[in-house]
Amino acid sequence: MKNNLLLVLILIPVFSICxxxxxxxxxxxxxxxxxxPSGYTYPMDxxxxxxxxxxxxxxxxxxxxxxxxxxxxxxxQYQSILNCHALIAPTGYMNSWDICxxxxxxxxxxxxxxxxxxxxxxSNININQIRILGFSNGAGxxxxxxxxxxxxxxDIVCAVxxxxxxxxxxxxxxxxxxxxxxxxxxxxxxxxxxxPISGRKYLSICNDNDPIIPYLGGTSIVGVDFxxxxxxxFIVAQSQGYSGTQIIGPGNPxxxxxxxxxxxxxxxxxxxxGNAGHSTNSTQQDYINDFFSDCEVPLGVxxxxxxxxxxxxxxxxxFINIKRTSDSPSVLQIFNTIGELVLKKEVNDxxxxxxxxxxxxxxxxxxxxxxxxxxxxxx
Numbered sequence: 001m002k003n004n005l006l007l008v009l010i011l012i013p014v015f016s017i018c019x020x021x022x023x024x025x026x027x028x029x030x031x032x033x034x035x036x037p038s039g040y041t042y043p044m045d046x047x048x049x050x051x052x053x054x055x056x057x058x059x060x061x062x063x064x065x066x067x068x069x070x071x072x073x074x075x076x077q078y079q080s081i082l083n084c085h086a087l088i089a090p091t092g093y094m095n096s097w098d099i100c101x102x103x104x105x106x107x108x109x110x111x112x113x114x115x116x117x118x119x120x121x122x123s124n125i126n127i128n129q130i131r132i133l134g135f136s137n138g139a140g141x142x143x144x145x146x147x148x149x150x151x152x153x154x155d156i157v158c159a160v161x162x163x164x165x166x167x168x169x170x171x172x173x174x175x176x177x178x179x180x181x182x183x184x185x186x187x188x189x190x191x192x193x194x195x196p197i198s199g200r201k202y203l204s205i206c207n208d209n210d211p212i213i214p215y216l217g218g219t220s221i222v223g224v225d226f227x228x229x230x231x232x233x234f235i236v237a238q239s240q241g242y243s244g245t246q247i248i249g250p251g252n253p254x255x256x257x258x259x260x261x262x263x264x265x266x267x268x269x270x271x272x273x274g275n276a277g278h279s280t281n282s283t284q285q286d287y288i289n290d291f292f293s294d295c296e297v298p299l300g301v302x303x304x305x306x307x308x309x310x311x312x313x314x315x316x317x318x319f320i321n322i323k324r325t326s327d328s329p330s331v332l333q334i335f336n337t338i339g340e341l342v343l344k345k346e347v348n349d350x351x352x353x354x355x356x357x358x359x360x361x362x363x364x365x366x367x368x369x370x371x372x373x374x375x376x377x378x379x
Contacts, residue, residue, distance in 0.1 A: 019121065019122060019123065020048075020122060020123060020124040021046065021048055021058075021086055021119070021122040021124055021125050022046070022048055023046055023047055023048055024046075025046055025122075026044075027044045027046070027088070027115065027118050028041060029041065029042050029044075029090075029111050029114045029115060029118070030042075031106060031107050031110060031111060033105060033106060033107055033180070034105065035093070035104070035105050035106070036093065036106070040093050040106065042090040042091060042092070042093075042111055043070075043071060043090065043091040044071065044088060044089070044090050044091075044115075045070075045071040045072045045075045045088075045089045045090075045091075046075075046086070046087065046088050046089075047075055047079050047086070047087040048086045048087075048124070049083060049084055049085070049086065053124040053125075054126070056126045056128075056129075057122075057123070057124050057125040057126040057127075058084065058085060058086040058124060058125050058126060059084070059085050059086070059125070059126050059129035059130070059131060059292075059294075060085060060086045060087075060088060060119060060125050060126070060127075060129065060130050060131065061078070061082050061085040061086070061087050061088075061130075061131040061132070061133055061292065062088050062089070062090070062112070062115065062130065062131070062132050062133070063075060063078055063087055063088070063089040063133055063134075063135075063138070064089075064090075064092075064097065064132070064133070064134035064135065064137075064138030064139070064141050064142055065089065065091065065092070065095070065135060065137075065138050066135045066136035066137050066138055067095065067096050067097075067102065067103075067136060067137035067222075068095050068096070069095060069135075070089075070091045070095060071089030071090050071091040072089065072091070074089050074135060074138070075087055075089040078133065081285050081288055081289050082133075082288070082289065082292055083289075083313075084293075085131065085292065086124075086125050088115065088119075090111065090115065092104055092106065092108060093106040096137060097137050097138060097140065097141040098141075098180050098181055099137060099140035099141060099144070099165075099181065099224070100140075100165065100167055100181045100183055100188035100223065100224040101183040101188070101222065101223030101224055102137060102222075105180040105181070106180075107179075107180070108141055109141075109144060109145070109148060109149070112141075112145060112149065113149070113151075116130060116151060116153070116154075127153060128153050128155075129153070129155060129294075130151075130153045130154045130155065131154070131155065131156040131157070131158070131292060132145050132146070132154060132156070132157045132158070133157075133158040133160065133288070134158070134159055134160065134162075135160045135161060135162075136160070136161050136162050136212070136213070136278065137162070137222075138160075139159035139160050139161060139162035139163075140159075140162050140165065142157050142158065142159045143157075143159050143162070143163075143164055143165075143168055144168065144176070145157060146159075146196060146200065146202060146236070147168055147169075147174045147175075147176060147194060147196050148176045148194060148196075150197045152197065152199060154200065155199070155200055155201060156200065156201045156202075156203070156291070156292060157200060157201070157202050157203075158202075158203040158204075158205070158288060158291070158292075159202075159203070159204050159205070160205045160280060161205060161206060161207065161210060161212075161213055161278050161279070161280070162206075162213050162226075163204055163206055163213070163217075163226055163227055163228075163229040163232040163233070164226070164227045164232040164235065164236070165224045165225065165226050165227070166187060166224070166225040166226065166227065167181070167187040167188040167189075167190035167224065168190060169227060169232070169235060170187055170190075173193045173194075174193070174194050174195065174196060174239070175187065175190040175191060175192060175193060175194065176190060176192045176194045177189045177190045177191070177192070178191065178192060183223065188224065195239075196239045196240075198239070198240050198241055199240070200240065201268045201269070201291070202233075202236050202237075202240065202268070202269045202270070203269075203270050203271075203272070203287075203288065203291050204229065204232065204233045204236070204270070204271045204272070205271075205272045205274065205280060205284050205287075205288075206229040206271070206272070206273060206274070207273070207274045207275055207276045207277055207278070207279075208273055208274075208275060209275050209276075209277055210277060210278050211277065211278060212278045213226060213278065214226055215228075215229050215273075216228050216229070217229070217231070217232075229271065229273070230246070230247075230262060230271055230273070231246070232271075233262060233264070233269065233270070233271035234246040234247070234262075234264070236269055237264035237265060237269040240264075240265060240268065240269055241265065242264045242265050242269065244264075247262045247263075247264070251271075251273055254283060254287070254355060255283035255286070255287075255318055255319070255355055255357045256283065256318075256357040256358070257274070257275070257276070257281040257282065257283050258275075258283070259272050259273065259274040259275075259281070259283045259284055259287070260272070260273040260274075261287075270291070272284055272287060282317060282318060283318055283357070286317060286318040286319040287319070289313070289319070290319055290321060290353060293312075293321055308324075308325040309322065309323065309324050309325065309368065309369060309371055309373070310322065310323040311366065311373055311375070314373075314375060314376060315376035315377065315378045316356055316375065316376070316377055316378070317377075317378060317379060318355065318356065318357045319353065319354065319355055319356070319357075320353075320354045320356055320375075321351070321352070321353055322351070322352040322353075322354070322368070323350060323351055323352075324347075324349075324350050324351075324352070324368070324369065325350070326350065326369070327348055327349055327350045328348070329346065329347070329348045330346075330347055330348070330368060330369050331344065331345070331346055331347070331368075332344070332345045332346075332347050332352065332354075332366070332367070332368045333345075333366070333367045333368070334356075334359075334364050334365070334366050334367075334375065335364060335365045335367070336362065336364055337362065337363055337364070342359065342364070343356075343359075347368070356377060359377045360377065361377050361378050361379060362376075362377055363375070363376055363377075364376075364377060
């Protein structure tokens with residue numbers, strides 16, 4: 001007699017909890033180390049665009065403040081510049097980041113790893129589009145992330161008013177420290193050779209009249225030596241696959257206030273030279289907006305779409321982006337309110353980038369591909 005076996009399969013549903021990142025979300029990351037054995041919890045300021053997220057979610061930009069500042073201060077500055085990104089701005093221990101001779105010796109690189117891991121819990125963001133933007137001391141940490149972090153989901157790094165320093169790159173190689181940096185050691189203890197991963201975009205913004213970070217390199221008042229700003233970006237370009245010669249000379253002039261562009265790898269690695277001291281001007285800020293602009297601005301927030309043609313930002317201060325559905329040859333025209341032609345340009349690309357700094361404030365009509373779009377120019 002054959003035994004009949006009855007198999008009963010019990011299915012237990014597993015539910016995943018999907019939640020949206022919001023301005024009031026709480027992200028808790030606590031670290032302990034020698035300076036702070038009882039632990040330090042990094043404050044996190046967050047700003048998420050209003051409106052419906054793109055299909056793949058909002059890209060994320062982690063903002064890193066300058067020495068003595070806070071996450072809240074840099075968040076306020078970049079909300080309008082990176083208006084289609086979810087912004088997360090931690091505040092470092094003692095309002096500082098661990099870069100050689102700074103007050104903090106906190107494990108900030110580990111904090112960044114934990115922060116990125118925590119972002120996977122949210123359904124309205126694109127975990128594959130993580131950007132890092134740092135200002136001054138925060139740019140030093142951004143450069144550490146570019147060099148040391150091998151997560152391919154970090155696709156853009158922007159260092160504002162602080163280029164590579166000599167501990168990070170010396171003797172022909174990139175370096176990382178063992179643990180926290182040590183100012184008393186050679187090159188602050190940056191003694192482990194490391195090779196940055198490829199495939200990232202990189203933007204460096206420096207000013208030739210910066211009183212804190214020397215544009216031409218050398219000793220600074222922050223207690224660390226720096227590379228020449230143009231040389232540093234060329235070295236970054238080489239790490240990303242550039243094999244040509246370094247751009248020498250004044251660079252490509254752009255905008256008003258005037259800045260100079262040094263572009264490698266078809267614009268994936270760029271250095272901007274300005275004259276804004278230890279800060280940024282409106283032309284540099286508009287360039288950041290464009291460099292990070294591979295995302296969708298929610299409808300009703302600074303964007304116009306007509307028959308598939310996107311125009312943003314609108315109102316425009318300096319630079320405007322136009323995305324077409326076709327790359328067929330066409331003529332772009334801009335007229336003022338009395339019908340005078342103020343710009344005529346032949347185009348044959350799907351993406352068009354225009355500098356409209358020279359236009360006076362007011363209302364214009366942009367004509368392209370048999371479409372007419374109202375354009376507002378303002379300061």
